[in-house]
Amino acid sequence: MAELDVNAVLAVVVRELPGASVVVFDDRAEIVAMAGPDAEELRERCGPMFVRVLEGEDHSIDDRAGEDAERRRIDVGPVRDAHGRVVGGVCLTHRVSDVDLLREELDQQRQLLELAHDAIIVRDLRYSSITYWNREAQEIYGYAGDEVYGHVTHELLATEFPDSREAVDDALMRYERWDGQLRHRRKDGRQIIVSSRQALVRDADGNPVAVIELNSDISDRVRGEQALRDAEQQFRGLMESAPDAMVILDDEGSIVVVNVRAEELFGYSRADMIGEDVAMLLSGDFRERLLAQRMDFVTDTNAPDLGAGADVLARRNDGTEFLAEISISPLQTDTGLLISTSIRDISKQLLRQLEQALVPRMKLDERWRLAWRYRPTVNTMLLGGDFIGVAERSDGSLSLLIGDVTGHGPAAAGTGAMLRAAWLGAVQADVTLESIPRMLDRLLVDQADREASKMATVCLVEVDPGAQRLQIIRAGHDSPLLITRESVTALNRVHGPALGLGGPSTWPVRDVDVPAEAAIMLFTDGLTERRPLRRRGRLGFDELVPQIDAPMLLDRPPDQAIDWLLVELFPDGTDALEDDLAVILLSLAGQDVGAS
Numbered sequence: 001m002a003e004l005d006v007n008a009v010l011a012v013v014v015r016e017l018p019g020a021s022v023v024v025f026d027d028r029a030e031i032v033a034m035a036g037p038d039a040e041e042l043r044e045r046c047g048p049m050f051v052r053v054l055e056g057e058d059h060s061i062d063d064r065a066g067e068d069a070e071r072r073r074i075d076v077g078p079v080r081d082a083h084g085r086v087v088g089g090v091c092l093t094h095r096v097s098d099v100d101l102l103r104e105e106l107d108q109q110r111q112l113l114e115l116a117h118d119a120i121i122v123r124d125l126r127y128s129s130i131t132y133w134n135r136e137a138q139e140i141y142g143y144a145g146d147e148v149y150g151h152v153t154h155e156l157l158a159t160e161f162p163d164s165r166e167a168v169d170d171a172l173m174r175y176e177r178w179d180g181q182l183r184h185r186r187k188d189g190r191q192i193i194v195s196s197r198q199a200l201v202r203d204a205d206g207n208p209v210a211v212i213e214l215n216s217d218i219s220d221r222v223r224g225e226q227a228l229r230d231a232e233q234q235f236r237g238l239m240e241s242a243p244d245a246m247v248i249l250d251d252e253g254s255i256v257v258v259n260v261r262a263e264e265l266f267g268y269s270r271a272d273m274i275g276e277d278v279a280m281l282l283s284g285d286f287r288e289r290l291l292a293q294r295m296d297f298v299t300d301t302n303a304p305d306l307g308a309g310a311d312v313l314a315r316r317n318d319g320t321e322f323l324a325e326i327s328i329s330p331l332q333t334d335t336g337l338l339i340s341t342s343i344r345d346i347s348k349q350l351l352r353q354l355e356q357a358l359v360p361r362m363k364l365d366e367r368w369r370l371a372w373r374y375r376p377t378v379n380t381m382l383l384g385g386d387f388i389g390v391a392e393r394s395d396g397s398l399s400l401l402i403g404d405v406t407g408h409g410p411a412a413a414g415t416g417a418m419l420r421a422a423w424l425g426a427v428q429a430d431v432t433l434e435s436i437p438r439m440l441d442r443l444l445v446d447q448a449d450r451e452a453s454k455m456a457t458v459c460l461v462e463v464d465p466g467a468q469r470l471q472i473i474r475a476g477h478d479s480p481l482l483i484t485r486e487s488v489t490a491l492n493r494v495h496g497p498a499l500g501l502g503g504p505s506t507w508p509v510r511d512v513d514v515p516a517e518a519a520i521m522l523f524t525d526g527l528t529e530r531r532p533l534r535r536r537g538r539l540g541f542d543e544l545v546p547q548i549d550a551p552m553l554l555d556r557p558p559d560q561a562i563d564w565l566l567v568e569l570f571p572d573g574t575d576a577l578e579d580d581l582a583v584i585l586l587s588l589a590g591q592d593v594g595a596s
Contacts, residue, residue, distance in 0.1 A: 019072075020094040024079075025050050027087050038093055042074070046091040049076050053089040063093070071095065119194075119215040121153060122201075125208050128152050140194075140217050142187030153213075158185040168198070172211060176200040181222070182215070192219045245343040251336060253278050253291050265345055267317035281343075283313045286326070290339065314343065322347045360390035362424075367467075368398055368586070371558035373566065375526070375574040375581040385412030385454070386524045386580035387420045391427045396465035399427045402522040402584055403458035403477065415454045419443065419499075423460075433462050437475050437496065437507040444500030455500040459522055463514075467588045470512040470520070475499050478528070481545070482512070483519040488548045491520070519553055519561075519587045526581030527569065544569075558585045 021036025023043045029050035031043060049059055053076050061074040074093045078086045119140045122132035129152055133145040141157065148156060154165055160183035161168060171178040178198045185191050194215040201210040239246050245262035247255055255273045263270055266281055273280070279287045314324040325346045331338040360372060372388050385405030392398055401423050405412045422443055426436050437460070444454060457477035463470055472480065472491055476498030479490040496507030528544050547569060553561045562585045566574060574581060 020092065023091040025089050025091070027054060029054060029089075032088070036093075042091055042093055046074065046076050049091075050089060053078050054086055056086060117216070119213075119217075121213040121215065123153050123211050123213070125200075125210055128154065128211075130156070131210065137215075140186075140192070140215070141184065147187075159183070172198060172200045173208070181218070184215075192217050193222045194218060242342070245345075247273075247278065247281065247341045247343060248331070249278055249290075249339045249341065251339070253287055255281075256338065262343070265316075265343065266314070272317075278341075281314060282324070282326070283315075286312045290328070314345075360388055362391045364390065364392060364398070365396070368392075369558055370584065370586040371562045372584045373562055373582070375566075385416050385456070386526065386582040387416035388582050388584060389420050389423050389427075390584070391424055393427055393462075394430055398463040398586075399433075400461040400463070400522060400584055400586065401458065402524060402582055403456055404524045404526075404580070404582075405454045405456045407454060408580070412454060415444070415456065419456060419458070433460060433471055433473060434507070434509050436460060437473055437499065438505075441475075441499040441501075441505065445502050455498050457498045461520065461522065463586070463588070468514050470514060472510045472512060473507050475507050478523065478525060480523075481521045481548070482515075483521060483548065483550050483553055484515050485517065485551055485554060488545050488550050490545075514588045517554060519558075519585060521548075521553075521586075522584040524580065524582045526579040527583060553585065554587070558587050561585060 019037065021038040021042050022034065023031060023039055023046065024033040026032050029047075034040070034043060036042075049057075053059070056078055058078070059074075059076040063072050063074055072093050072095050074091070076091045077089060079088045079090055081087050117136060119137035120132065120134040121130060121137055123130050129150050130148045133143070133148050137148075138144055143156070153159065154161075159165070162180050162182070168178050168180075176199060178196075180196060182194050182196045183191055184194055195218045197214045199212050200208050201212055203209050239257070239259045242259060242261060245265040246257075246259040247262050248257035250256050255276050255278055258270055258273050262268075262273065266273070268280075277287070278290075312324050312326050313321055315321050322345050325344045327342040329340045329342075331340055364370075370390065372390065374386065374388060376386075385407060387401075387403050387405070389399070389401030401420065403416065403419060405415045405419070419440055422440060423436060426439060431439070437458070440456075440458065444456060456475075458475045459477040459480060460473040460475075461470060461480060470491070474492055474495030476495060479492045479495070482489050482491050491512055492510045494508060494510070497505050548565065549568070552564060556564065562583055565585075566583070
């Protein structure tokens with residue numbers, strides 16, 4: 001480039017850009033021309049950049065010559081020939097107006113707003129009409145910018161406010177901001193939920209001029225949270241409606257969730273149980289087995305259920321124990337392993353099974369007026385050794401059996417059930433009364449499991465078809481009572497030994513004539529030897545007789561009479577007996593009076 005040409009160019013630049021200064025350098029970074037008031041300063045300041053510019057770089061610097069000077073911009077860039085080769089460079093400085101700077105700043109801000117991940121909406125305050133709509137707003141709502149400008153936001157988007165539009169506007173005027181959730185409708189008609197942050201914009205004089213909204217689509221999150229709440233509510237509803245006690249444990253055996261049935265079953269409040277070790281409810285042995293195998297649930301989701309059908313000794317708040325059936329299921333959660341235990345009190349179930357095995361279930365002729373009651377001890381989880389039998393022989397006579405196996409628990413109950421079943425088979429086969437004690441004794445002595453062998457006492461009574469005579473055999477058992485209006489007496493003070501002792505034994509049979517109006521009562525020693533837990537002490541056979549109201553027992557139906565008798569003898573009830581209790585009451589109507 002000729003020097004004249006360069007100077008001509010510089011003259012034009014200086015003329016068109018008042019206050020501008022220009023420095024031109026060649027491909028060796030040598031100054032070839034300068035013009036303008038700040039050319040010398042510019043040469044000194046930009047000289048170090050010339051070499052980098054010749055390598056193809058561009059530089060731009062915003063600058064002030066002094067504190068009160070106007071803003072200016074310094075641009076340094078390469079000059080290229082027709083083939084694109086760098087042949088020199090130009091360094092130019094010129095004034096920049098506030099308008100230019102504001103325009104550039106706004107343009108930069110607009111570019112940043114377009115990159116935002118939130119929908120940014122600017123609306124004027126007076127009409128709530130849209131004046132700005134960024135690219136993310138278009139993505140979220142489906143409207144392009146030219147479709148929304150001038151529209152009222154809450155009309156275009158069918159806004160549903162948490163309270164009201166007026167409440168939002170009032171918060172903006174009072175606090176210059178509002179945060180909350182809104183429901184908007186997209187262009188395609190689908191409703192979405194947005195988290196909205198709104199701020200009031202004021203002008204230089206402090207007057208409110210616009211509102212800027214930053215909205216983010218949180219529909220999936222809100223619906224997910226609601227689904228989680230619904231699932232949790234459903235889970236808790238199922239927990240609370242479950243017929244069994246539900247106790248959920250963490251992987252250390254601490255209680256984290258219980259239902260109302262657990263509160264009722266164990267007698268603790270929810271607050272008393274949460275955070276405590278499960279050993280407060282279940283046996284320590286079960287807890288140790290549970291924790292020892294909990295890792296099986298973590299490593300194998302198909303691991304066998306540790307507690308499926310398991311019978312465990314459980315303990316209530318008052319210290320009483322009961323047999324419980326436990327079922328266990330692992331629950332894998334985001335916070336770790338939880339163990340769900342379903343606990344069922346099977347004491348009543350055992351009682352029903354016990355009653356089926358130990359008390360009468362035979363159908364009798366309507367002429368026989370009798371009732372029986374069986375009350376097991378609370379300390380052996382409703383399993384005891386008392387048993388009762390009532391059956392008719394083929395000739396119409398009535399056979400009665402009452403007995404007591406030594407000890408308590410399942411073994412004693414099983415032995416009693418075995419003896420009652422053997423007795424019932426003998427009666428139905430018309431085995432003579434005097435042969436039955438020997439058969440039952442042999443059954444006990446000859447058991448294959450010697451450790452399960454038991455001793456038992458029994459009382460056998462046969463009533464002839466006309467209810468005029470009785471036959472009685474006692475094997476170590478208390479004598480039955482004959483009840484008339486005048487007296488209550490023991491029918492047979494003589495008896496043979498208890499069953500199961502081994503060795504030769506005899507069991508004498510006694511015949512008794514039945515009075516015209518009488519009743520006979522058979523009972524186990526639970527009626528005389530043990531009191532309820534709250535009233536300990538022995539009543540004794542001889543002390544029992546004076547407490548029996550004979551006319552009452554004769555005037556009432558047998559079931560009412562026997563219940564009244566138990567209330568009189570056990571005013572605190574029979575729910576907490578220390579020993580099993582069994583009673584049979586038979587009302588008799590005979591022709592002859594007296595005993596033989």
